[in-house]
Amino acid sequence: MGGRNTYEYIRLNLPGAVPSITSVDGSITKAGGKIVEGEFRYDALSDLQISNNYQLAICSEDCTGVIQKVVYDASTNTVIEFSTPLDHGVPVPQFFQTDSYDELKKCFENEEKSNLLNVHMLERLTISKSSSTSFFLGAYGITSKFNSIDVLRRWLWVFERSRISNIRILTFSTDCDPKYLRAMRLISGFFAKLPNIPIIHLCTKIRNRLLSQSASMFIGNGKISVDVLFDLIKNQSKLIHGLVKTDVYPKDRQNFSSCAKISTDDVLSALNNASDSYATQVYLRLLRSIILAYIEQSTSIIDRIYHSWITVFICRLWWTWLQLTDVEEISTEY
Numbered sequence: 001m002g003g004r005n006t007y008e009y010i011r012l013n014l015p016g017a018v019p020s021i022t023s024v025d026g027s028i029t030k031a032g033g034k035i036v037e038g039e040f041r042y043d044a045l046s047d048l049q050i051s052n053n054y055q056l057a058i059c060s061e062d063c064t065g066v067i068q069k070v071v072y073d074a075s076t077n078t079v080i081e082f083s084t085p086l087d088h089g090v091p092v093p094q095f096f097q098t099d100s101y102d103e104l105k106k107c108f109e110n111e112e113k114s115n116l117l118n119v120h121m122l123e124r125l126t127i128s129k130s131s132s133t134s135f136f137l138g139a140y141g142i143t144s145k146f147n148s149i150d151v152l153r154r155w156l157w158v159f160e161r162s163r164i165s166n167i168r169i170l171t172f173s174t175d176c177d178p179k180y181l182r183a184m185r186l187i188s189g190f191f192a193k194l195p196n197i198p199i200i201h202l203c204t205k206i207r208n209r210l211l212s213q214s215a216s217m218f219i220g221n222g223k224i225s226v227d228v229l230f231d232l233i234k235n236q237s238k239l240i241h242g243l244v245k246t247d248v249y250p251k252d253r254q255n256f257s258s259c260a261k262i263s264t265d266d267v268l269s270a271l272n273n274a275s276d277s278y279a280t281q282v283y284l285r286l287l288r289s290i291i292l293a294y295i296e297q298s299t300s301i302i303d304r305i306y307h308s309w310i311t312v313f314i315c316r317l318w319w320t321w322l323q324l325t326d327v328e329e330i331s332t333e334y
Contacts, residue, residue, distance in 0.1 A: 045122070059173070204255070211249060
């Protein structure tokens with residue numbers, strides 16, 4: 001925690017207690033733990049995935065200020081701590097390599113020194129009761145001269161490369177830097193201006209998919225079925241849920257009021273007592289959150305943010321489950 005100087009101070013005052021920094025660096029290098037600026041450790045990530053047998057993870061990225069200092073890395077023949085160039089948002093490792101004094105002089109005269117260290121970490125998601133340790137993916141020095149598109153392209157690249165290592169990144173986390181926030185808005189699409197998104201049409205599509213006779217939808221071990229709502233109407237009083245059959249199956253497939261009625265709090269509460277209704281409840285809660293976040297005018301700002309993110313997480317987790325599930329097994333079971 002105290003850094004290199006603290007370690008060296010302890011080593012000098014406790015002779016023989018701890019190895020020298022040179023010995024520690026040598027051991028790390030032999031173990032394959034050498035960290036190269038701008039190089040992402042996907043090989044080590046793949047080995048970790050195989051040994052721990054996990055597939056889901058969260059990636060975090062953040063910058064921290066550093067003292068501007070240029071050093072030479074003899075193992076890679078690279079001058080580091082100049083601002084790492086970005087190729088479509090992706091850092092270029094070992095860029096500043098030269099055997100010429102004149103070229104090195106030009107670098108010092110023309111290249112910017114990095115004042116930020118950008119670090120990428122992975123947190124694996126596991127059902128094990130023991131806590132998981134974070135995985136260091138990569139780091140590199142940069143300046144603040146990058147934009148949201150660079151961040152977005154880098155996230156997409158990290159996502160695709162991690163998938164090659166059999167790890168699916170569910171989400172990216174970072175701080176409230178405006179560049180990162182704009183990248184989140186662009187990648188999610190849930191924070192675009194409302195007039196540009198036919199939200200009501202989206203809600204009717206979600207409801208119509210529930211009524212489809214040709215398509216089957218599943219969440220986990222449960223099937224999303226409109227029959228759950230018809231059973232609710234048949235077995236429980238209208239005073240409890242407030243539904244009639246025409247609310248569930250309207251003649252006009254573009255009828256939005258039907259979407260609002262089948263996803264009310266009363267309906268969702270009544271479904272808690274219905275058997276085999278969990279998947280349908282999740283589906284209707286998704287519809288309800290979309291309405292509260294983007295259509296209902298009385299929704300407060302904090303509730304609007306809450307329901308918009310609930311929508312994002314349900315869709316992401318559902319999509320991830322679909323990618324990891326064998327469709328043939330579902331077809332055979334049902």
